[in-house]
Amino acid sequence: MAAKPGGARSKRIQKAGLQPRPGEERRGDPTLSRERIVASAVELLDAHGVNGLTMRGLADAVGSGVMSLYWHVDNKEDVFDLALDSVLEYRGTSEPGEAQDWRGAVVQGLEDWRANMLRHPWSISLLPRRALGPNILYRLERLSQALSSAGVAAADLNIALWTLWNYVMGATITRASFVRSGGERTAEQPATQPTGRYPTIERSGLLRENDWDGTFSRGLDLLLNGLVPPRP
Amino acid sequence: MAAKPGGARSKRIQKAGLQPRPGEERRGDPTLSRERIVASAVELLDAHGVNGLTMRGLADAVGSGVMSLYWHVDNKEDVFDLALDSVLEYRGTSEPGEAQDWRGAVVQGLEDWRANMLRHPWSISLLPRRALGPNILYRLERLSQALSSAGVAAADLNIALWTLWNYVMGATITRASFVRSGGERTAEQPATQPTGRYPTIERSGLLRENDWDGTFSRGLDLLLNGLVPPRP
DNA sequence: CAAAAGACTCGTACAATGTACGATTTAGTG
């Protein structure tokens, strides 16, 4: 078993100015790397969904032989892990905005989180299998700090955190299973076309709901009210 | 394309008293049926997880040839759908307990839901792909009625419903990705073994949490307080 | 500089899988 690149990954020095076309990034040369593999994997997943990602396809997209991938990556599962974590990276103002508007910070953080996942619907179906990559942890940390600064007691912090996290996860999954990538709905007909078997639901138009974003943030508001009761 | 058994499925009449062994249910004879296939699929999923279910294995478990399955079932996806819905069936007192203790009804319903999924961890990883089989709808309907009887205004009903549902889904998925079937944890080491990169989280012991049930119901309490403010 | 060690690439091969096809058997009806 040869040593594979671990924490410090190797990067070949490129012979400067010798690429076939300077503008053309993909195809062949630019040396294989874990980053490039993951980036391509994300593209493929975005384009063809979870089942559309094959090692062969990935190799093609990257411009390498199939087995070359395995030098940089343990196996396909590993690719999934890396792609998932990559997509969850937090890109935003680096510092949690200091005390001030904790509520805004929480809402913004959670909405960004949700938006990131919805941008890559496949990520949602990967979450249940493996969670808690470094990027998720970082987001939890930020959330944690915001709540803390909002005056949530240490004893309640965990509950508050889990409650929020659960809410986001659930909302994202729910919405994703309703609205498919193509834009068409997934919900079974018996649900959208009234059958009389689910009277209350049908009357409320639950399944005709389509203001997902609005519902999400209004629910979040309620939740936050429950967790951190507004000025008494 | 021959007509396959759809809504009204056919059931061969069994030659009474001619089974090889009366006690031995599985193995061969007892005529193939969608129900039997689904039941076996659930067993296999429970035993070997999502990746452990193969059509060949399923055929063996049922005592038939592989291709015979395809008479009763469209494809493997279909098997997943059916297995998922089967596991989510509500088995309990048939009538929503009438006005009275709506809160108890809601809590009981949601906890039963969660328990069902945790009993079959694979179900959780299937949810994101396809939701809303008839059994899920039925559960939503019950929930809806309970909330309605609690005095939640029609306008707020959808939000309340989604918020609760989202919470349950998220909580279940979260817990499942922490506690693996084997009993060992999944969380990455950097999380459980302090690294100093996530100070707030580590201080709070978030990831060492193991009273999942308690956390779940306490969070649920908070949520319900937010949705239906207790007597003013 | 030579040569050995390592880092990386990749063609071939194989076992496992889902399922199309069509032949075959069984049950039900006249």
Place this chain on the structure above:
DNA sequence: CACTAAATCGTACATTGTACGAGTCTTTTG
């Protein structure tokens, strides 16, 4: 009996992940 429909299932194939080991290029060492 013959005829039809329902149900079973063996064979065959394309697609997949990846083990193996040979090949190439880069770096280190003597």
